[in-house]
Amino acid sequence: MQTKNKKTKFRYVWNFPGFGGWTAIFFGFLYIPIFILVCYSFNSSKFAMIWTGFSFRWYAKLFSNDDIQTATINSFIVAFAAAPLATIIATFSALALVRGGEFRFREFSSGLITLPLMVPEIVTAVATLIFFASLGINLGLINVIIAHTVFCIPFAFMPIKAALEAMDPNLELAARDLYSDKTSTFKTITLPLLTPGILSGFMLAFVISIDDFIITLMVAGGGATTLPVYIYSMVKMGVSPEVNAVSSLMLAFSIFIVTLYWFFNRKINN
Amino acid sequence: MMEKKVNAIDVRNVTKIYTSGNTQTKALKSANLTIYDNEFFTLLGPSGCGKTTLLRLIAGFEDITEGSINLFNQEIVNLPPNKRPVNTVFQQYSLFPHLNVYENVAFGLRRLKKDASLVESRTFEVLELVQMKEYANRKPNQLSGGQQQRVALARALAPEPKVLLLDEPLSALDLKLRQAMRFELKTLQRETGITFVFVTHDQEEALTMSDRIAVINEGEIQQIGEPEQIYESPSNKFVANFIGEANLLSGVCKTPGENGVCELDTGHELNLFVPPHIKQNDKVTIFIRPERIKIEKSSKDKSQLSISEFTYLGNAATIQLKSNNQLINVNLPIEDLKIFKKDDYVDIHFPKESAQVID
Amino acid sequence: MNIQGENKTQNRILSLLPLWIVIGIFMIGPLLVMAVVSLMESNVYGGVHFKFSLSGYRQILFDTNLFDEIEFNPAYLIIIARSFMLALAATFLSLLIGFPAAYFISRQSDRVKNILIFLVTIPFWTNLLIRTFAWIIILGKGGVIESSFNFFGLLDEESSLNLMYTNSAILIGLVYSYLPLMVLPIYASMEKMDLRLLEAATDLYSNRIELIRKIILPLSMPGIIGGSILVFVPCLGAFIAPDLLGGGKKLLLGSLIQFQFSYARNWPFGAAMAMFLLALVILVLIFNARLNRKHREYANQK
Structure with a gap:
């Protein structure tokens, strides 16, 4: 037996065998479907699911589809x-x-902000539909804008709150100490330091609004179709390769904004 | 002192209560204090004692619950911080991260709407004073802790405040730098002639830098006095224990009065001043610093005191004497290190004026 | 901090007023109107007849037959049960897949950790509809799975594996949709964990299985509970996965509610179902708050 030179590989106690491979599978599960979708958007076949060859034809077709363009404009x-x-x-x-500081409506107000996250989206969607319908408010896109604003508030709130909490409250006091009044303290200290947080909040709200589907589906009347709702109707009518192309573009757009947000946030933290 | 002292800050019956939900915390209980012009005044106490609260009340960062604060005989309690001619050096410096060193220092001058030329000359003047002129274009996060400290000082000094408030400004620095900065701060105070109100929990800092010290505990001012006064004759047990090492020995008063006699539980009789409210046979506590006690060799039949602990410190030693459940700490000078060892029987001596009856 | 002589109350009210108005009118308002509608009679034309009635709620369990008799109808109960089971299964599967991944990520260097966590969050910010739609390409008739089976000769051209429109397809869709929400809170509680605890436990003769059971699991419990709630609640009301992958054959609570408003046009019944779903979610959240409080009390005791 030649056990003498054989040394078992050292492993830290907190390092579990197999977890790395499992994590790779985990990421595969998250990303392979997206990857397949993007691949198929370059499929030249007329049938969405049968691969025949590489082509840009479905992307080209998007640019001549007026409905998609209207829906995209509506989304924006x-x-x-x-x-x-x-x-x-x-x-x-x-x-x-x-x-x-502490005040009476504090808990209540933070509860209000998280409410749109707590209530299931489908419930929010049908409640808003009933609300607008029973009050007879039918302003097309404005209905959608109102519903999106409500739903986007908590997403915009999170990074702004985090930025404020990370900010040393003594900075504002130091400004006051150095003869700066309330308004000029806000303008010279609070706002400049908060701007990155506000921009992050805006980006997240923007992505959430662009991506929202269920609320828009219920609230949007005719003529107020956004891109996700249009994609849904295309999927429902039968999967056409055009859907793959427009979906890939939407994914790319969201990932682009979120990546932008990420780099931006990393810069703030450094 | 012949010259007449000018009152820079008068703190009169100041009480501060924090209310959080249903709980109320008394941070300051009817504090009274006078700080003179040109003085280096220190608020000393353990954390949470109310010293920082008092400083923030003077700066205007907290609203006062009761009492008044005067600055050069003018009531300032109702003024917001930007209307008070005092400036603060914050514990974590709180330099504006988005402004460079120059803009940080010029900030107060700009808010005071000073002439552009004056802003520039004064900013460079104070940067020169703290030796940070060549760093004017740096951002705060490009500076070391010590450099940030200097910029924070310059920023607070630039508008020429009547009083400079310093909230534990040295606590974030490492030991070497902290000791060097003590000296610099003291020099700076002398050169500028500005009244400094310095908050710290470090007794050594307080003793080395201050003209006068106020010792604070649990929201109450325990004693105000010059460093020597506070160290040599603390007014109560808290001050005695908080500043330096102290032996608090129990005994009984034999003869009351100015030339009184007390007997320690160890059997030693002491001649000392006994305060008028103490009568014969009252129990008393006697305070004495360990370095004031001299020991000499004795034997078992003559003394009940023996060395129970011997801690070697390199340049000295501390020893603990034991007798009848009473422990006495003594600092042993370097030349005596070789003479004594553990379990030796010893006798103690000390000058009459270094022992004191304490409340 | 409360600066002397400054009126904060007025500032706060002014700052919070837009929030109160927008959420108050356009979030709480709709929920209240929905509650009212759920107590009305339905109108044959797909609207609401303004007359108090519990028929919306009664319809969840009972049906009126041809002879105007009320009889028990388990159809909706089955949908509720299916929603519950699928949501539970999706939560459990997410935990199983997510837990080791969260642990592995939390043990990486700061740089790698940040990038991996960012990769976990990306799907959350992309369109759920599109991500679910991708699974149609994979599971569908003639899709990626079936064509690869064809290619290897495991399946002949004409037959199909019939992967779509099954509970399993919905389950895959649900797990895929909400998996990131499981990983993030677990990761957050693991990241704070002191590695020396694991070394101490090993030093005291624990093997790796015991490390997981006795140290890692209990210490990441707040994250596990948080993640489970974050997955369970949206699964309960999911619409996209059952609609696209269940094809309307396998309704869940979410798709049933949507169906009532888009096709069946029975608003009071739809509203009643939505109220029922809302009540379920509130129950889960109360349960969660209880658990959290217990956990905090336990943590405070130490």
């Missing part, structure tokens, strides 16, 4: 209206909740 209108609104409301709320 809604996101560019709802995300800033949600960000402004979230900013003011964060200022009051983080810097306002």
Whole structure:
């Protein structure tokens, strides 16, 4: 037996065998479906699921599809209206909740912010539908914008709150100590230091609004179709390769914004 | 002292209560204090004693529950911090991270709407004073802890405040730097002639730098006095224990009065001043610093005191004497190290004025 | 900090007013209106007849037959049970898949850790509809799985594995949708864990299985509970996965509610179902709050 030179590989006690491989499978599970979808968007076949060859034809086709273009424009209108609104409301709320000390409506107000996250999305969706329908409010895209604003508030709130909490409250006191009044302290200290957090909040709200489907499906009337709702109707009618192309573009767009957000946040933290 | 002292800060009956939900915490209980102009004044106490609260009340960062604070005989309690001619050096410096060193230091001057030329000259003047002129364009996160400390000082000094408030400014520095900065701060105070109010929990810092010290505990001022006064004649057990090492020995008063006599539980009789409220046969506590006690060799039949612990410190030793459940700490000078060893029987001596009856 | 002489109350109210108005009117308002509608009679034209009635709720369990008699109808009860079972199964599967991954990620260097966690969060920020749709390409008739079976000769051209429109397909979709929400809180509680605890336990003769059971599991319990709630609650009301992968054959609570508003046009019944789902979720959240409080009390005792 030549056990003399054989040394078992050293392993830290906190290092479990097999967990690395399991994690690889985990990431595979998360990303392989997305990868397959993107691959199939370059499929030249007329049938969505049968691979015949590489082609850009479905991307080219998107640009001649008026419905997709209208839906895309609608999506951007809604996101560019709802995300800033949600960000402004979230900013003011964060200022009051983080810097306002203890007060009577504190718990209540933070509860209000998280409410849209707690209530199942389908419930929010049908409740908003009933609400607008029974009040007879039918303003097309504006209905969608209102619903998105509500839903985006908690997402915009999280990074802004985190940025405020990470900020040394003594900085504002130091400014006050150095003869700066309330307004100029806000302008010269609080706002510049909070800007990265506010931008992060805006980006998250924007992504959430662009991606939202269930609420939009229920709330949007005719003519207010956004891109995800349009994709849904395409899927429901039968999967066409065009769906793969437009879906891949949407995925790329969301991933781009979130990656931007990530680099941005990393810069703040350093 | 012949010259008349000017009151820089008068703290009168100041009480601060923090309310959080249903719980109330008394951070300061009717504090009274006078700080003179040109003084290096220190608020000393353990953490949570209320010293920082008092400083923040003077700066205007907290609203006062009761009492008044005057700055050069002007009531300032109702002024917001930006209207008070005092500036603060924060514990963690709190430099504005998005502004460079120059802009940090110029911040107060700009808010005071000073002329552009004056802002520039004064900013460079104070940066020169703290030897940070060449760092003017750096951002705070590009500076070391000691450098940030200097910028924080410069920032607070730039608007020429009437009083400079310093909230444990040295606590974030390492030991070497801390000791060097003590000296620099003291020099800075002398050169600028500005009143410094310095908050610390470090007794050594307080003793070496201050003109006068206020010792605070549990929201109450325990004693105010010059460093020597506080060290040599503490007014109560807390001050005696908090500052330096202290022996608090129990005994009985034999003869009351100015030339009184007390007997320690060890059997030693002491001649000392006994405060008027203590009568014959009252139990008393007697305070004495370990370094004041001299010991000499004795034998078992003559003395009940024996060395129970012997701790070698290199340049000295501390020993503990034991007798009848009473422990006495003694600092042994280096030349006596070889003479004594554990379990030796010894006798003690000390000058009459170094022992004191304490409440 | 409370600066002398400054009125904070006024500032706070002004800052919070937009929040109160927007959430109050457009979130709480709709929920209240929905509660009212759930107590109305339905209207044959798909609207609401303004008359108090419990028929919306009664319909969950009972049906009126041709002879106007009320009889027990288990159809919706089956959907509720299926929702519950699938949500439970999805939570358990997510935990099984996510726990080792969360642990592995938490043990990496700061740089690697940040990148991996970012990769976990990306799917959360991308469109759920599209991500679920990708599974149609994989599971569907003639999709990736079936064509690879064809390629290896395991399946002939005409027959199908019939992977779609099954409970399993929905389950895969649910796990895929909400897996990141399981990993993030578990990772957060593991990241704070002191590695020396594991060394101490090993030093005291624990093997690796015991390390997991006696140290890692108990210490990451808050994360496990948090993650399970985050997965269970949206699964209970899921719409996309049952709709796309269950193809309307296998309804869940979420798709049933959506169906009532889009096709069946029975608003009071739909509203009643939505109220029922909301009540379930509130129960779960109360249960969670209880657990959290217990855990905190336990932590405080130490």
